[in-house]
Amino acid sequence: MMEATDENKLDPKSMYDLIFKDLHDHQDWFCNSIPLIASENVPSPAVREATLSDFGNRYAEGWAGERVYAGCVYIDKVELLCMQLARELFNVEFADVRPVSGVCANLTVYSAFTDPGDTILALAIPNGGHISTGRKEFNGTAGLVHGLEVEYFAFDKDNWNIDVDKTKEKVKKLKSEGKKVKLAMFGGSLFFFPHPIRELADFLKSEGIFVCYDSAHVSGLIAGGQFQQPLAEGAEAMTLSTHKTLFGPQGGTVLSWSKYADKIKVAAFPGTASNHHLHHVAGKAVAFAEFLQFGQAYSKQVISNAQALGKALSDEGLDVLAANLGYTKSHQIGIDVTKYNDGGTLEKELENANIIVNRQLIPGDIKAGRHYMHPGGLRLGTSEVTRLGMKEDEMKEIGSLMARIIVKKEDPAKVREDVEHMRSSYQKVHYAFETNTLAYKYVNVRT
Numbered sequence: 001m002m003e004a005t006d007e008n009k010l011d012p013k014s015m016y017d018l019i020f021k022d023l024h025d026h027q028d029w030f031c032n033s034i035p036l037i038a039s040e041n042v043p044s045p046a047v048r049e050a051t052l053s054d055f056g057n058r059y060a061e062g063w064a065g066e067r068v069y070a071g072c073v074y075i076d077k078v079e080l081l082c083m084q085l086a087r088e089l090f091n092v093e094f095a096d097v098r099p100v101s102g103v104c105a106n107l108t109v110y111s112a113f114t115d116p117g118d119t120i121l122a123l124a125i126p127n128g129g130h131i132s133t134g135r136k137e138f139n140g141t142a143g144l145v146h147g148l149e150v151e152y153f154a155f156d157k158d159n160w161n162i163d164v165d166k167t168k169e170k171v172k173k174l175k176s177e178g179k180k181v182k183l184a185m186f187g188g189s190l191f192f193f194p195h196p197i198r199e200l201a202d203f204l205k206s207e208g209i210f211v212c213y214d215s216a217h218v219s220g221l222i223a224g225g226q227f228q229q230p231l232a233e234g235a236e237a238m239t240l241s242t243h244k245t246l247f248g249p250q251g252g253t254v255l256s257w258s259k260y261a262d263k264i265k266v267a268a269f270p271g272t273a274s275n276h277h278l279h280h281v282a283g284k285a286v287a288f289a290e291f292l293q294f295g296q297a298y299s300k301q302v303i304s305n306a307q308a309l310g311k312a313l314s315d316e317g318l319d320v321l322a323a324n325l326g327y328t329k330s331h332q333i334g335i336d337v338t339k340y341n342d343g344g345t346l347e348k349e350l351e352n353a354n355i356i357v358n359r360q361l362i363p364g365d366i367k368a369g370r371h372y373m374h375p376g377g378l379r380l381g382t383s384e385v386t387r388l389g390m391k392e393d394e395m396k397e398i399g400s401l402m403a404r405i406i407v408k409k410e411d412p413a414k415v416r417e418d419v420e421h422m423r424s425s426y427q428k429v430h431y432a433f434e435t436n437t438l439a440y441k442y443v444n445v446r447t
């Protein structure tokens with residue numbers, strides 16, 4: 001063992017100071033950047049206040065009113081309000097707001113409705129699937145954590161959607177091979193168009209398959225009434241992340257009908273969590289209230305902005321995915337960047353210009369030998385820039401700023417100056433009850 005000498009001894013106070021410097025620098029940077037990560041959003045100051053509350057230091061295992069711990073009087077009240085708001089927002093009988101993330105919400109559904117060894121249907125990752133519905137060989141949650149076999153929905157690359165007829169054939173073929181499909185997980189991470197729930201739900205149910213919709217990305221668009229309504233179209237459960245197109249702190253939720261409530265409740269606790277991050281339940285409650293009030297106008301603008309951004313990028317000469325289909329009906333835009341560079345390199349160059357996006361595997365990448373570090377695509381989302389008050393004209397500006405990096409290969413430092421200038425007019429959160437505090441203001445609790 002190495003002896004601690006004066007030279008290599010850690011100095012806790014200087015490291016402590018460094019942590020706060022980094023936290024400040026991060027928020028300064030985000031005040032001056034264009035945030036286009038499709039899975040991110042910016043919560044209101046009200047949501048941030050709720051998540052700083054003492055709820056975050058308490059334990060409340062179990063269901064509100066039936067807790068394992070004392071001290072939950074107000075926690076129970078807020079959690080009951082949170083569930084009530086979630087049921088209203090999604091027009092559904094049952095909401096469990098305890099899962100601490102979208103992945104945990106999916107794991108809750110796996111635990112409630114499948115057994116290890118069962119087969120599920122989900123999207124393959126290059127077709128837009130998420131690692132939480134992935135196979136064990138890719139360390140996906142479904143395979144690795146719950147021992148599920150994962151078969152893929154047949155995918156129609158021309159229409160960027162699940163192929164209804166071929167999926168039916170596939171289910172019948174799997175059955176004839178003795179593979180029991182128990183659960184179908186609709187939804188995805190690269191997700192432009194509504195999935196064919198109505199077309200497939202009755203068939204799947206008649207085959208004994210439980211129909212779930214993973215709305216991690218699009219839950220806000222659904223709540224705002226601007227995307228498909230999976231629970232009305234035949235889905236038996238829906239999982240969500242509360243922070244992508246919704247306004248919440250990071251977290252998950254499971255929605256379903258009363259007849260499935262008991263199974264979901266025990267899968268959420270004690271099945272997949274003990275304590276469930278009560279400050280985030282408070283934050284979710286505030287965010288759901290904000291969304292009930294402002295979500296319709298917000299989600300309409302998010303989609304309109306995504307379409308405007310798709311057109312702007314296309315006008316700049318970029319290969320926007322699904323261009324022939326109008327680019328998107330969600331908050332997302334995808335770009336095939338293979339004619340300029342790879343997605344990994346461009347992600348970094350855009351970051352150097354304060355434009356924050358993520359690289360993305362797109363259909364065809366695996367066959368072409370590209371992998372997730374240097375894939376052929378970029379994915380963009382308009383949730384956060386819309387929350388900051390940007391509209392179609394600003395999407396045009398963003399398209400031109402991005403093209404200066406990707407197409408014209410300008411120096412990122414030069415583009416960054418213009419990004420900072422453009423961004424300076426958008427410092428507050430819109431679509432909220434209280435909009436005075438700066439969106440990325442650093443909150444000082446220390447004196």
Ligand SMILES: *Cc1c(COP(=O)(O)O)cnc(C)c1O
Pocket residue numbers: 039101102103104106129130132187188189214216217241242251252
């Ligand atoms: C983001 C995402 C999740 C996981 O959500 P977390 O809240 O990050 O755990 C699950 N499913 C899909 C399709 C996603 O895109």
